[in-house]
Amino acid sequence: MSIEEIIEFVDGLGGVLxxxxxxGDGSPEIAWGDxxxxxxxxxxxxxxxxxxxxxxxxDYPGDESSRLNRPDTFRVNVxxxxxxxxxWTGRAPREPATDxxxxxxxxxxxxxxxxGELGWLAVVNPGQRTEEAIRELLRTAHxxxxxxxxxxxxx
Numbered sequence: 282m283s284i285e286e287i288i289e290f291v292d293g294l295g296g297v298l299x300x301x302x303x304x305g306d307g308s309p310e311i312a313w314g315d316x317x318x319x320x321x322x323x324x325x326x327x328x329x330x331x332x333x334x335x336x337x338x339x340d341y342p343g344d345e346s347s348r349l350n351r352p353d354t355f356r357v358n359v360x361x362x363x364x365x366x367x368x369w370t371g372r373a374p375r376e377p378a379t380d381x382x383x384x385x386x387x388x389x390x391x392x393x394x395x396x397g398e399l400g401w402l403a404v405v406n407p408g409q410r411t412e413e414a415i416r417e418l419l420r421t422a423h424x425x426x427x428x429x430x431x432x433x434x435x436x
Contacts, residue, residue, distance in 0.1 A: 282407045282415065284336055284355055288316055290416060291334065294423045296322035296430075300332075314338045320426035333426035334359045334419055346394045347405050348385040356405045358393055361421040366392070366400045369414075374400040390414055 291297055298321035302308030316336040319327055335358045340349050347356050366374050369390045375398050384394040388408040393401035407415045 282412050287336060287357060291318050291419055294420065296320050296427060297423070298324055298326060300326065311341060320423060320430045330429065333422040344395045346384045354406060356403050357407055357415055358401055358403045359418045359422045360401050361418045362425055363400050365418060365421055366402060369402055374398050
């Protein structure tokens with residue numbers, strides 16, 4: 282899957298605000314070239330919530346283990362919830378990992394190397410093995426974000 286295919290898929294879920302920081306828009310330079318997905322049917326960036334998924338194209342300080350600074354390498358990060366996390370990793374988010382999964386391996390669903398303990402999953406360069414999985418995880422994350430948005434809107 283390409284970055285463009287993932288963005289098109291997520292945008293097609295409905296109510297998604299996709300932010301793609303770039304030079305001159307006031308965003309921090311480190312975020313340029315990345316994508317951040319929010320459930321925001323009103324088109325306004327939510328102030329008190331994190332994106333439900335992101336695509337990052339480079340290493341961030343403290344988050345270098347996926348080795349995203351390699352050519353043509355990116356990582357999809359998804360907040361799909363505890364059930365999906367347990368299903369994919371075999372453990373609860375806050376439980377220590379008992380395996381030595383290399384977070385830089387392509388086309389494998391893994392606990393996010395930094396935010397795994399919060400329930401985030403990640404895939405470096407999703408391909409044939411993980412295409413359906415990443416679509417399902419993105420659907421789940423979108424549904425969860427939509428539910429949170431609707432719950433807040435009724436308050």
